[in-house]
Amino acid sequence: MSLDAAPHGRLSPLNRRRLANFRANRRGWWSFWIFLVLFVVTLGAEFIANDRPILVSYKGELMVPALIDYPESTFGGFLATTNYRDEFIADEISANGWVLWPPIRFSYNTVDPYVAFPGANPPSWLMSRDVVCQRYPQGLADPGCLPGNFHVLGTDGTGRDVMARLIYGFRISILFGLVLTVASSVIGVAAGALQGYFGGWVDLIAQRLIEIWTSVPALYLLLIISSVIAPGFWVLLGILLLFSWVTLVGIVRAEFLRARNFEYVTAARALGVSNRMIMWRHLLPNAMVATLTFMPFILSGSVATLTSLDFLGFGLPSGSPSLGQLLEEGKNNLEAPWLGLTGFFTISLMMTLLVFIGEAIRDAFDPRKTFR
Structure with a gap:
C-alpha cells in the first residue's frame, strides 16, 4: 500500500479511491474547506x-x-x-x-x-x-x-x-497546533518504526521507558516548568513536545511489527537492501495511513491544551492574542457575556471542524470503505 502518485503526476487508483471517499463524507469535505478558508484568511491577520x-x-x-x-x-x-x-x-x-x-x-x-x-x-x-x-x-x-x-x-x-484578538488568536492557535503535531508525529513515527522493525530487546527496553515516561503526571509537570521558565511560543512547544510524541508510537510500532516479516520485506533483505531503505520505502507508507488518520485529532488536542494553559495563566505571555486568555477575560468580566461567548463559540467551531475532518480522513484511508 503506497501513498505515492502514479507517473506523470496522475493519482494512482488507490489514491483516487481515497479522494473519492473523502469527498463522499460531505460533512468532512465542507469542514475541510471552511477550516482552510479561515486559516488562510487569518494568516494575513496584519492586513x-x-x-x-x-x-x-x-x-x-x-x-x-x-x-x-x-x-x-x-x-x-x-x-x-x-x-x-x-x-x-x-x-x-x-x-x-x-x-x-x-x-x-x-x-x-x-x-x-x-x-x-x-x-x-x-x-x-x-x-x-x-x-x-x-x-x-x-x-x-x-x-x-x-x-x-x-x-x-x-x-x-x-x-x-475582541475581533482583532480573535483573528490573531485563531492564527497562533492553529500554527502552534500544526507545528506541535508535525514535530510530535516525526518523533513518534521514528520511535515506533525502530521499535517495531528491530523488535527484541530494542522493543522491550523502549516500551518500558515509554511506560515510565507516560506515568509521569504531565499536567503537573507542565505547570511546574511553565511557572519556572518564562512562557513563550517555543518554550511551550518544547514542553508539550516532551509528552505528545508518544501518541503515535504504539500505532506505528504495531504496523511495523505486523509487516516486518512479510514476503516482500524478506525478499528485500535477501537482495541486500539496507534496513533504512526497507523501513523508508516498504514499511513506512503502510504506517503513514494510520498516522494521517490520527493527525487531525492530535491537532485538535494540541490546540485544546494550549487554550487550557492560557486560561490557567501558564501559557503564552500576558497580553498575547490567545483564545484561552479570551476565555479568562470572559470569566473575569461576567457582566460582559460577549467575551465568554465569543471564545466558546470559536473554540467549539474549531474543534468541530477538526473532528469532522479527522472522520473524513479516517473514511478515506479505511480499506473497507468503497465509493459508489
Missing part, C-alpha cells in the same frame, strides 16, 4: 486587523506600514515609532498622499482610548452611532470614527478589540 495602514503613499513614496516599521521622522515628526492614528500624522499623510487602512483599525494589543464606556464595551452594533462616536475628539465629524473603528464584537476589560 485585516491592524492599527497601522496597509499602504501609505507619501510624497510619491509607497510604504507598507503593516509589515515595516517607519519612524515618525519619515512623516515630519521626531519619535522613533509612528502613531498613524495621531491627528498630526493623519493630516500630514492626507496633505501629501493617501492611505489604505485595513477593515479593522485595531491590532490585538491596541487599546482604544475613545470607547463609549470605561471597561468592557458591548459590540458597536448594539449601540447607536452617536454613543459609539461621542467620545472621539471631534465627535461624529472625526475621520477616525468610521466603521473600521467600530468594535464588531466589543472590547475586553482593557479596551482592546
Whole structure:
C-alpha cells in the first residue's frame, strides 16, 4: 500500500479511491474547506486587523506600514515609532498622499482610548452611532470614527478589540497546533518504526521507558516548568513536545511489527537492501495511513491544551492574542457575556471542524470503505 502518485503526476487508483471517499463524507469535505478558508484568511491577520495602514503613499513614496516599521521622522515628526492614528500624522499623510487602512483599525494589543464606556464595551452594533462616536475628539465629524473603528464584537476589560484578538488568536492557535503535531508525529513515527522493525530487546527496553515516561503526571509537570521558565511560543512547544510524541508510537510500532516479516520485506533483505531503505520505502507508507488518520485529532488536542494553559495563566505571555486568555477575560468580566461567548463559540467551531475532518480522513484511508 503506497501513498505515492502514479507517473506523470496522475493519482494512482488507490489514491483516487481515497479522494473519492473523502469527498463522499460531505460533512468532512465542507469542514475541510471552511477550516482552510479561515486559516488562510487569518494568516494575513496584519492586513485585516491592524492599527497601522496597509499602504501609505507619501510624497510619491509607497510604504507598507503593516509589515515595516517607519519612524515618525519619515512623516515630519521626531519619535522613533509612528502613531498613524495621531491627528498630526493623519493630516500630514492626507496633505501629501493617501492611505489604505485595513477593515479593522485595531491590532490585538491596541487599546482604544475613545470607547463609549470605561471597561468592557458591548459590540458597536448594539449601540447607536452617536454613543459609539461621542467620545472621539471631534465627535461624529472625526475621520477616525468610521466603521473600521467600530468594535464588531466589543472590547475586553482593557479596551482592546475582541475581533482583532480573535483573528490573531485563531492564527497562533492553529500554527502552534500544526507545528506541535508535525514535530510530535516525526518523533513518534521514528520511535515506533525502530521499535517495531528491530523488535527484541530494542522493543522491550523502549516500551518500558515509554511506560515510565507516560506515568509521569504531565499536567503537573507542565505547570511546574511553565511557572519556572518564562512562557513563550517555543518554550511551550518544547514542553508539550516532551509528552505528545508518544501518541503515535504504539500505532506505528504495531504496523511495523505486523509487516516486518512479510514476503516482500524478506525478499528485500535477501537482495541486500539496507534496513533504512526497507523501513523508508516498504514499511513506512503502510504506517503513514494510520498516522494521517490520527493527525487531525492530535491537532485538535494540541490546540485544546494550549487554550487550557492560557486560561490557567501558564501559557503564552500576558497580553498575547490567545483564545484561552479570551476565555479568562470572559470569566473575569461576567457582566460582559460577549467575551465568554465569543471564545466558546470559536473554540467549539474549531474543534468541530477538526473532528469532522479527522472522520473524513479516517473514511478515506479505511480499506473497507468503497465509493459508489
